[in-house]
Amino acid sequence: MSDIRVPEIKMVEAPEGVEGAGFFATSLESVVGMARANSLWPLPFATSCCGIEFMATMGSHYDISRFGSERPSFSPRQADLLMVMGTIAKKMAPIVKQVYEQMAEPRWVLAMGACACSGGIFDSYSVLQGIDRIIPVDVYVPGCPPRPEQVLDGLMRVQDLARTESIRRRNAPEYQALLASYNIK
């Protein structure tokens, strides 16, 4: 996976003129980043086939708990990672958005499978053509459904994001603007 682009746009630079983060702040940031990365509690928003592959990922052969993510939080308040798995129909779209809004910061979104990422083969009147039309997506996992290996890869990409993310990012104007562009308060 060497050709993965590092997502520069997700990082927030300190404004010009403000002194850089001191040693304490940077090491705090890295500790918090590491902690968050290793404790991503997923909210499995499993609607269809990908949900079964997610079960396989939870299963003994792949064991998502190795990444510290085995506690599925069905309550959005406690979840860190919204894993949208399966087709999101237009009837379902407001619910996905509501779940995302209920999640506490910091929150990440992983779109698993062709349907959640782009609609997949269901280019039909009732299917949302990708969940990034309603909520910001951090990592896309292609496949229909993706193999558990790909899901774990995707989880590790989210871990990369969490590890390198500044703890100030969620207060940054860029992030607020991103949310505002999705009409999320």
Place this chain on the structure above:
Amino acid sequence: MAVNDTLEGTHKIIQEAKEQQQNSGLVPTLNDFSQELTTLNLGPTHPATHGIFQNILQMDGERIISGVPTIGYIHRAFEKIAERRPFYQITPLTDRMNYCSSPINNMGWHMTVEKLLGVTVPKRAQYMRVIAMELARITDHLICNSILGVDTGAFTGFLYVFQEREKVYEIYEEICGARLTTNMGRVGGMERDFSDVAIQKLRDWLKTFPAVMKEFESMFNRNRIFMDRVVNVGPITAERALNYGFTGPNLRAAGVDYDVRVMNPYSSYEDFDFEIPVGTKGDTYDRFMVRNEEIWQSLRIINQALENLPEGPFHADAPHYYLPPKQAVYKNMEALIYHFKIIMGEIEAPVGEVYHSVEGGNGELGFYLISDGGRTPYRLHFRRPCFIYYQAYPEMVVGSSLSDAIVTLSSMNVIAGELDA
């Protein structure tokens, strides 16, 4: 999009129907829930609804007074898409209908098209299909029963049997190259013969699986905590079940031994010796036991099919419908023309209509195909067992507690993809 203003909302009969409904009190609306009762919105993101059913329950404490299910949360317009796709491209669609047992859907669809086209599949391919379908049935039942365990709070059994599912995935992978959405088989047979590795893996699995299944059964079957949770929970009588159009394990749990494999045998099911387990009360425990027993019967079928797997071709000799081998396409002009025609969907489909049903993981899975001779079906209707029997759910849970409702839901094994099409 033009608004169809002649109908929606303005038609007199609809208005009358709505008023009638409100007056009759048959279907409770949210407004007439009284003060002392709670309205609980179970789903769509509730963990036990496995995604996407919504049940608005009216509850007196923990007791359910009435329930209104809402479905359609993953409506994907299968039937409309199928009208725009050539026959072979509908196979990936059927994969995603009952995704716990995609091969059954695949095979059912292929058999429907073969029936339309008049293609006879050789015996070997039929046996191969039987093996794939019974594997799918086992995995489907495994997931249903182990999820029932999860919903009663015992998570571990689920992971034990999921390891077996994982092994079946490996077999699928050797057969067709994918794990879950298999896209297995072709119109006219299978796309390739079973490899030696596949056969070997299948044999190994057949040796190891019964021990795991016994272990799973001994964890649940006679455990009083589990029995208390499921015996007499969510029962339905045979008459009501038939009236609701139940088929499959849910109907058999109520005591009716209706099985498409026996009543209208397809794909050489008449060659195999197996029994149809039936329950008595139609409660959750019966459904659980019927599924467990069906796993054993499916194992019997697989063993017989594997023992008696005939030699011969794995696809029909139908060059109009079955893709020629790659090497032939490369060298042979006639093969290339067939190849182009099949891929473009320009096969000579007769005009007609055909209904074919197979015993899916959840019951009679029917394909009603109307062909007008074009490259796509004129109309394709799926008889989706989940869609048909899920409407009995409110009737089955009224009067029971919230815990029972969840157990009942998971024992019915409603697969969302099939429910919403």
Place this chain on the structure above:
Amino acid sequence: MAENTQESAAAPQEAAAPQDPQAAKNAQLLALLQRLFGADTFTDVEEPYGLLTVTTTRERIHEIMAGLQQDQELQMNFLTTMCGIHYPENEGKELGMIYHVHSLVNNLRLRIKIFFPIADPVVPTLTDLYATANWMEREAYDFYGIIFTGHPNLIRILNVEDMDYHPMRKEYALEDGTREDKTDLFFGR
């Protein structure tokens, strides 16, 4: 429709085996039907792929289904499925409902069709006979806008409630229309 099914009777399988037991059973069934409901009730009697198919009118459909369900000899009391259909070219008979009923005891299936104009898509409900008809009729209403008189709760089932058309009708496009990643001008459909 009629001409379609006639052609289908000449499909390869049918021509090959005219004397199969299924045909004899179907003949018996048809005779029984005509005795029960009158000889001229059914038009377009076909047997595509061994399944007896008859066409009747929406005025008779409820009575016929009730009769089939209650007949002790036939015991055709299992409604396998029902679905709507749309033939835009058939003037005055654009919409249809197709019912599959099944006698589990005799292992006999029957397909009944009715057709009616799109301007007046009103059909009697079967919910009083079959509990399973409830959602199937709602689905037909959702997809085709067929209105079932007497249905207790005729609202959309699969699509969002505020959808303003019936998507399975032939004139409506399948596609969402908002897809951005389809740039295939050469090979698109």
Place this chain on the structure above:
Amino acid sequence: MQSLSNRAKKLEAKPMTLAERAYLPAIFQGLSITMRHFFRAATKKQVTVRYPEEKRPFSPIFRGLHVLKRDEQGRERCTACGLCAVACPAEAITMVAGERKKGEENLYREEKYAVSYEVNMLRCIFCGLCEEACPKAAVYLQPDKMAPPRFERDEFIYGKDRLVEPVDPSARSIRGIQLTPEQAQTLSQRLAH
């Protein structure tokens, strides 16, 4: 209701015995089963594959990431006939055909070739129909490589730069009709494994 098939097997739900009513036997049985698994996991047999470090072997016919094959002389096989795009149920394949010019015979095998060939991996469902549709054995789904997850949507449009296999045969995928002897050997080893 009478039996429909004469093959029914009635499952009797036996009433609970006194021992079963006392909860304990089943509880101890369950506990012993889980404990057996505990010791098995703690001592030797763990089924878990520690993914990024360990990898499960895939079937040689697994449908992974697409590749556009070259022939024996390193020329691209694709002739831009468009069958794969037609066969794709997700409509994920796009291509632009071009005429081969003089002097390009060592690059493209046929007189037409794909000037651009793009697969939208987010749309793709890896059903393998494109591979089946290809009359030139040009497009294959590799068994040993999967489409990786990425951060941005536009990174999933795989053009020819990422799809066409390398000229060096040793760097190629093992699937397809051309195998170098070494590749054939690894394949047979994996099959035996």
Place this chain on the structure above:
Amino acid sequence: MAQARGQKPKTKSQKPTMIELPTLGWQSIVILVVFGVSLLIATYCTYAERVIAAFLQDRVGPDRAGPFGLLQPLADAVKLFTKEEFFPAGANRALFVLGPCLAMITALMSSAVIPFGNVIQFGTNVFNLQGIEVNIGMLWVFGIVSLGVYGVMIGGWASNNKFSLLGAIRAGSQNISYELAMGMSLIAVLMISGTLSLREITLQQSVAGEWHFWNIVKQPLGFIIFLVCAFAETNRTPFDLPECETELVGGYHTEYSSMKMGLYLFAEYVNVFVASAVMSVLYFGGFNFPFQYELRDWLVSAQGWELVSAQNLISILGLLLLFGKIFAFIFFFMWVRWTLPRFRYDQLMRLGWTILIPLAIFNILLTGGLILGGIIK
């Protein structure tokens, strides 16, 4: 040595004094240690739960955060601390915060009276390895644990969520019902020991030369009742109805995010720890272990140790063994959790009221009869 009841060692040369250091001084140290140990154990219980569950399920559990995943609980804690605070709409803020705090405080308080070890003597200072020695230790534990349910109930009620409310109601009725049976099973222990002091009860369970005088031998039925009730009091499967995931999403803590939710989780594990400790003390001899006096005498006579250091060694061994017993119970809690399905609400109530309470009363009568008959003492 006539140490029949394992009283604190008496030596001729110096008269040990209990109150050499200012009372509050060493007691606060012990309390801090107990507090820290409880928290540490609760923290690593989450890790143990994950690894044990994983092994029971043929998996490996967390192994990527630090060596063998040992930093996993820390990662969880840091993450929970840095997560956004959330107050649901319509929630009572004060009560919403009070809920988890109450749950955590009561959970921690109950461990104060557990005698973790016998006395240790440094020079003239004698330390009691116990937070506070009160002569009503058992009542203290019992009272504080019953307060714990208020944390759950207040939290569930304040969340303004129906699932939370259902969870809170379930927690309330479940805990009240099972406390009755639990208390009655304790009465039988009281009848044998004649004291409420946990230390006294522990010391009574040791007789030189006889190792089997643990209360489990005298009270097998009482122990089983207590064990079942302990599962119910700590809301563990098969009695995890207040938070059962498949029915109530998260039960009473559905609406909680960040560390407030973490407090609930930790409180549960602290409760498990305390319940294990109480069971070890009441029924499994606490810090006593077989042949402790023989070992001490052997050290003194054959190895020429001083009596004080021999006794100190025995105390430390006893402390470690008590923790061993506690960990065994914690393991049992987890083992059961990942094996059994859970009860339904009404079945749980029926079990509590119609089976356990009559059984507990029967146990009292039986114990009384046996004491009267002089069979047990």
